[in-house]
Amino acid sequence: MDKSRVLAALAALAHETRLDLVRLLVGVAPEGLAQGEIARRLSVTASGLAFHLAQLEQAGLVRARRQSRHVFYAADTACIGAVLGYVLRDCCQSHPEVSDCCRRTAEGRGAPGDKRGSPPGSQT
Amino acid sequence: MDKSRVLAALAALAHETRLDLVRLLVGVAPEGLAQGEIARRLSVTASGLAFHLAQLEQAGLVRARRQSRHVFYAADTACIGAVLGYVLRDCCQSHPEVSDCCRRTAEGRGAPGDKRGSPPGSQT
DNA sequence: TCAACGATTCACGAGTAGTTGAGATATGGA
DNA sequence: TCCATATCTCAACTACTCGTGAATCGTTGA
Known part of the structure; x- marks a missing residue:
């Protein structure tokens, strides 16, 4: 696990769709889900999904496995950790x-002395 | 700590210079360092540093504190955690x-059964 | 008031990420 | 073989990020 891999992983995680993808795939790890099923659950287009899954796979956060006509994507929990x-x-x-x-x-306990209830500049 | 803040933080971390900044500032937390001193240590231009520090501050990962003519930046270790x-x-x-x-x-113990010594597609 | 210094902002250009739609490719069943 | 389904690839476009240098702002001390 070197710096460039970590940077790639962080960049891959820093996108809402991909964070949702990771959440979904970690939830069904280690089996994973077929691309079509993922697209249905997250309501994303097929090409958009392929793009984001490729990003995650290149970053090593998910792994693809072909099974007949389906490609199953599974979270690489060890890599994420x-x-x-x-x-x-x-x-x-x-x-x-x-x-x-x-x-x-x-x-789920939060911080005891959480002085920063709202961050500077991110409140709406 | 909501999703958008986490996304902003991950995006902020997903850059080599900013990861170096965080490493440097966590090392000197909670006092922090003046911008000029940071620029010297990391060999970055003043304007580039201001840009990256602003990104980190907006993401809540660092906090600025003015002291006479200097602005000290300190890592917000609680937020990072x-x-x-x-x-x-x-x-x-x-x-x-x-x-x-x-x-x-x-x-620092690594994974016991680390099957993925090198990730698919990220080796040089 | 003035100069020096530290920090900030701005504009510009280059590069990259993200979205979309269309078409290509691969697989399985009739 | 033909068709339906699943996935992949490509091009085009928009939007954003990043690096750079110059100008500007704010503070300090003489």
């Missing part, structure tokens, strides 16, 4: 507060 | 393998 772990360790040097907030948010 | 935690929980539904790989990578 490795990307998050890389950001935690290499970019954040395992900073205690980063790790702590990550764990708390992941456990 | 929350973004990672959101991806773990909301997008990956706390999938055990994702959490596991994340924890292992963050602890």
Whole structure:
């Protein structure tokens, strides 16, 4: 897991459709879903879906598997975890507060002293 | 921490210069560094740095603080952790393998059965 | 007030991402 | 073989991002 792979993965995740794709595919991992079924569930066009799946596959976040006329896409849960772990360790040097907030948010507990209820500039 | 904030944060992180910025600023958190000092350390132009810092600040990943003629930028470690935690929980539904790989990578242990030494299509 | 310094903003051009529709390709069944 | 279905590829277009240099703004100290 090197820097360029992590950058590609982050760029791949930084799009609403692809984040939805990852959410959907992680939910059905490790079997995955056929492209047509994904298109139906997320209401995206076939060509748009192919584009986004290709991005995710190139970033290593999902893997494709042909089965007769269908192509099943499955989330690569190990790769997704490795990307998050890389950001935690290499970019954040395992900073205690980063790790702590990550764990708390992941456990659905939120931050105890969450001073930033709304971010500067992102409120509507 | 809603979806649009996470998307903005991921997009902000998905750039080499900004990932370097985050690494640098997390390393000196919570004090932060003045913009000129950051520019020197990372060898980027002043205008380019201002652009990237603005991206990071808008995404909530760093915070600016004026001190006389200097503007100090500090990483918002809680926000960074929350973004990672959101991806773990909301997008990956706390999938055990994702959490596991994340924890292992963050602890520098790597994955035990890492079948993907190199990703499909990202090797040079 | 003035000069020096740090930070910000602006315009411009190049490159890339995203969306869409049309057509091509591959597979399975009648 | 023919048709229906599933997936892929391509071109065209729009919109955005990024890097750069110049100009501008704000603060400080003489």
